[in-house]
Amino acid sequence: MNEFIEQFLIxxxxxVEQGTxxxxxxxxxxxxxxxxxxxxxxxxxxxxxxxxxxxxxxxxALHVAEDALxxxxxxxxxxxxxxxxxxxxxxxxxxxxxxxxxQTGEPPADAHLAAEAVVALFAQAAAPPEVATPVxxxxxxxxxxxxxxxxxxxxxxxxxxxxxxxPDEDSFFRGEDPLARFRDLPGLLALDLIPRGAPVxxxxxxxxxxxxxxxxxxxxxxxxLAPSFSGLSGQVDWRALGAPAAIAAAPSAQLLEEQIAxxxxxxxxxxxxxxxxxxxAAVNVLRAEGRDAEARKLDALNESRADVSPLIDALRRxxxxxxxxxxxxxxxxxxxxxxxxxxxxRVDVERIDALVRLTGEFTVLKHAIGHAVATAERGDTQxxxxxxxxxxxxxxRLVSDLQHAVLNIRVLPLRHVFQRFPRLxxxxxxxxxxxxxxxxxxxxxxxxxxxxxxLFEPLLHILRNAADHGxxxxxxxxxxxxxxxxxVILRARRDGDRLAIDIEDDGRGIDTARLRSVAVERGxxxxxxxxxxxxxxxxxxxxxxxxxxxxxxxxxxxxxxxMDAVRTAVERLGGSVKLESRPGHGSIVRMTLPFTIMRTxxxxxxxxxxxxxxxxxxxxxxxxxxxxxxxxxxxxxxxTWRNRTVPLLNLxxxxxxxxxxxxxxxxxxxxxxxxxxxxxLEVERLxxxxxxxxxxxxxLLAGLxxxxxxxxxxxxxxxxxxxxxxxx
Amino acid sequence: MTVRLDADGxxxxxxxxxxxxxxxxxxxxxxxxxxxxxxxxxxxAHTAVIQLLxxxxxxxxxxxxxxxxxxxxAPLLGTAASG
Numbered sequence: 001m002n003e004f005i006e007q008f009l010i011x012x013x014x015x016v017e018q019g020t021x022x023x024x025x026x027x028x029x030x031x032x033x034x035x036x037x038x039x040x041x042x043x044x045x046x047x048x049x050x051x052x053x054x055x056x057x058x059x060x061a062l063h064v065a066e067d068a069l070x071x072x073x074x075x076x077x078x079x080x081x082x083x084x085x086x087x088x089x090x091x092x093x094x095x096x097x098x099x100x101x102x103q104t105g106e107p108p109a110d111a112h113l114a115a116e117a118v119v120a121l122f123a124q125a126a127a128p129p130e131v132a133t134p135v136x137x138x139x140x141x142x143x144x145x146x147x148x149x150x151x152x153x154x155x156x157x158x159x160x161x162x163x164x165x166x167p168d169e170d171s172f173f174r175g176e177d178p179l180a181r182f183r184d185l186p187g188l189l190a191l192d193l194i195p196r197g198a199p200v201x202x203x204x205x206x207x208x209x210x211x212x213x214x215x216x217x218x219x220x221x222x223x224x225l226a227p228s229f230s231g232l233s234g235q236v237d238w239r240a241l242g243a244p245a246a247i248a249a250a251p252s253a254q255l256l257e258e259q260i261a262x263x264x265x266x267x268x269x270x271x272x273x274x275x276x277x278x279x280x281a282a283v284n285v286l287r288a289e290g291r292d293a294e295a296r297k298l299d300a301l302n303e304s305r306a307d308v309s310p311l312i313d314a315l316r317r318x319x320x321x322x323x324x325x326x327x328x329x330x331x332x333x334x335x336x337x338x339x340x341x342x343x344x345x346r347v348d349v350e351r352i353d354a355l356v357r358l359t360g361e362f363t364v365l366k367h368a369i370g371h372a373v374a375t376a377e378r379g380d381t382q383x384x385x386x387x388x389x390x391x392x393x394x395x396x397r398l399v400s401d402l403q404h405a406v407l408n409i410r411v412l413p414l415r416h417v418f419q420r421f422p423r424l425x426x427x428x429x430x431x432x433x434x435x436x437x438x439x440x441x442x443x444x445x446x447x448x449x450x451x452x453x454x455l456f457e458p459l460l461h462i463l464r465n466a467a468d469h470g471x472x473x474x475x476x477x478x479x480x481x482x483x484x485x486x487x488v489i490l491r492a493r494r495d496g497d498r499l500a501i502d503i504e505d506d507g508r509g510i511d512t513a514r515l516r517s518v519a520v521e522r523g524x525x526x527x528x529x530x531x532x533x534x535x536x537x538x539x540x541x542x543x544x545x546x547x548x549x550x551x552x553x554x555x556x557x558x559x560x561x562x563m564d565a566v567r568t569a570v571e572r573l574g575g576s577v578k579l580e581s582r583p584g585h586g587s588i589v590r591m592t593l594p595f596t597i598m599r600t601x602x603x604x605x606x607x608x609x610x611x612x613x614x615x616x617x618x619x620x621x622x623x624x625x626x627x628x629x630x631x632x633x634x635x636x637x638x639x640t641w642r643n644r645t646v647p648l649l650n651l652x653x654x655x656x657x658x659x660x661x662x663x664x665x666x667x668x669x670x671x672x673x674x675x676x677x678x679x680x681l682e683v684e685r686l687x688x689x690x691x692x693x694x695x696x697x698x699x700l701l702a703g704l705x706x707x708x709x710x711x712x713x714x715x716x717x718x719x720x721x722x723x724x725x726x727x728x
Numbered sequence: 729m730t731v732r733l734d735a736d737g738x739x740x741x742x743x744x745x746x747x748x749x750x751x752x753x754x755x756x757x758x759x760x761x762x763x764x765x766x767x768x769x770x771x772x773a774h775t776a777v778i779q780l781l782x783x784x785x786x787x788x789x790x791x792x793x794x795x796x797x798x799x800x801x802a803p804l805l806g807t808a809a810s811g
Binding site for chain 2: 178202205
């Protein structure tokens with residue numbers, strides 16, 4: 001793939017993301033013109049970049065969406081959920097194309113079909129059935145159509161679209177000439193002008209105020225007509241004539257209908273060209289639907305140079321089957337979970353510059369060490385020591401700067417993963433028929449790229465569960481006095497060197513009694529053991545492997561991947577997850593994760609002859625406690641520190657290392673704090689403070705309560721403890 | 729002047745009648761008790777002009793020169809295209 005295409009892909013994906021975010025913002029805050037502007041710009045730029053790589057289908061699909069957004073911007077069209085959905089579908093299509101381009105380096109050959117489907121989608125939106133039309137407009141149109149059809153049945157039969165255009169009263173002042181738009185309206189069959197409002201005597205009329213309604217019938221579909229009205233004030237109401245319901249059901253049927261209309265057209269000199277084009281388009285539509293047999297038949301009919309009527313008949317049959325197809329599979333496509341792994345990383349130039357500066361300093365240091373080597377070779381040991389010491393100091397600083405700089409490059413705000421969720425929640429809300437809203441907090445919280453990217457799957461699963469099982473249907477919510485729209489909150493924050501993420505919903509909470517009975521049913525544990533569980537432990541049953549309280553499989557959760565998959569994924573990242581529930585009020589899934597899995601500041605200690613690292617952020621202080629001050633509580637020990645009783649743990653015995661007999665009269669204790677709880681760790685010797693790049697434990701060692709290992713300067717292995725795992 | 733009231737009392741619409749002609753037309757329409765409008769040489773008329781004609785319902789001499797006006801607008805003003 002050439003660099004050009006690569007750049008296109010990166011930018012296009014960003015624009016798709018930006019477009020999605022702005023569209024959802026616009027839906028949430030319809031008065032936020034900045035959001036609509038932003039969405040419009042994203043579509044506009046995307047269209048432009050599609051043009052640059054000569055991908056006409058993508059440009060045309062984006063063009064209709066851009067047009068629709070432009071109407072919203074100018075205030076001629078309101079923002080509707082439908083419009084937003086169409087725009088999002090358009091972006092989905094673009095993403096699919098981008099995936100194909102990424103794999104093959106080429107736009108897909110059948111892209112024009114998908115583009116036509118997108119165009120058709122917007123055409124329906126431009127011709128909304130009665131639902132979206134204000135009653136008044138609908139009745140005017142209906143009444144008019146009735147009189148009109150009585151007077152001109154022939155015109156109405158040929159018409160595809162009826163429209164009612166009501167310009168704003170001040171449209172003349174805006175320099176508009178509403179009637180002029182009809183002059184060049186494609187396929188205009190009939191026109192009517194009706195004065196609006198109470199009749200005014202000529203003497204009192206304001207010649208500069210537009211008080212007309214314009215009605216028209218055209219032989220073209222609304223999609224073709226709509227552009228004529230872009231940028232105009234006032235309101236256009238559309239009515240598809242013929243079978244609007246059928247058109248709405250199947251874009252392919254609509255495409256076929258259009259070909260039939262072409263074939264039925266006047267058989268003038270250009271007819272053969274049009275006929276060939278119509279048949280080709282119809283064949284493509286059928287192929288795209290996997291109906292090759294019908295496509296071949298149509299091709300054969302065309303080859304045989306038969307009269308048009310058998311062709312039309314064949315197309316008619318195809319159209320009716322297209323409709324059946326559409327009803328058989330009601331929009332089975334589930335929004336695909338977008339691939340989270342960022343293919344490339346956008347890095348702030350400053351961060352790169354920091355690396356460049358460091359490289360320079362390392363070069364200087366290299367020369368300095370060369371000088372030290374020369375000194376050593378001369379046998380000048382006297383000055384060698386201080387020289388090396390100074391250089392070690394510089395190197396120490398440089399390495400820590402380098403670690404910092406490299407890790408900073410890998411740091412991403414959680415926005416990267418969070419921003420995909422509003423769209424998914426919206427889709428779920430639509431599909432499940434439960435109104436719900438996602439609130440995101442702390443999306444600028446940063447974490448290592450590995451963590452951020454790996455969070456997508458578990459979070460998605462939790463959100464699906466919340467939407468599916470947590471949030472109740474609107475009528476149930478109303479019955480218990482909750483607001484109709486369910487709220488799911490996704491909240492992130494830094495908690496020391498850990499990342500805390502909560503997913504909270506205001507749904508029905510967890511029914512622990514039901515959890516218990518299902519757990520017994522599924523044989524998660526013995527009935528007695530499950531009955532003996534505390535409420536908190538019972539909630540934890542939800543994380544048991546293969547556990548799912550619903551046998552019914554919905555589109556979003558309940559695919560046999562339970563919450564155990566979430567726990568596994570989070571623990572693999574070195575985190576933990578638990579669930580809290582308040583029956584009737586909702587539940588919270590709390591996750592804590594390390595900020596980075598790469599670098600940790602540790603304090604080294606010795607226990608049982610082994611050097612161990614304790615994460616520095618958990619260390620409060622180190623104290624010497626006289627053994628006489630240690631009190632035994634059962635098998636454990638405790639001591640008083642700053643007016644609180646702190647349990648003491650002998651690190652070497654906790655780690656099953658050989659315990660040296662306590663020699664000194666004082667115990668050397670490292671006081672650590674974990675989740676607000678203070679504990680003392682008795683060690684034999686205190687070491688130094690180190691910043692280490694950890695290698696995660698792999699293979700057989702993976703189960704150990706260790707955050708990872710690193711090598712010490714003398715070649716010994718330093719094991720860094722994960723105190724969360726150590727039973728304190 | 730694309731809108732003018734001739735000595736014969738007939739209001740003539742010539743060539744392109746824009747929004748600026750609406751006021752003059754209204755004045756002329758009000759000036760004559762039974763106005764008569766000749767728009768045979770009219771090639772284009774602004775919505776404001778048509779709107780006035782719709783309300784005033786003058787006797788129209790046509791058809792207008794422009795086919796759009798002749799085909800779609802003239803019938804609404806009560807004059808057959810041939811009239």
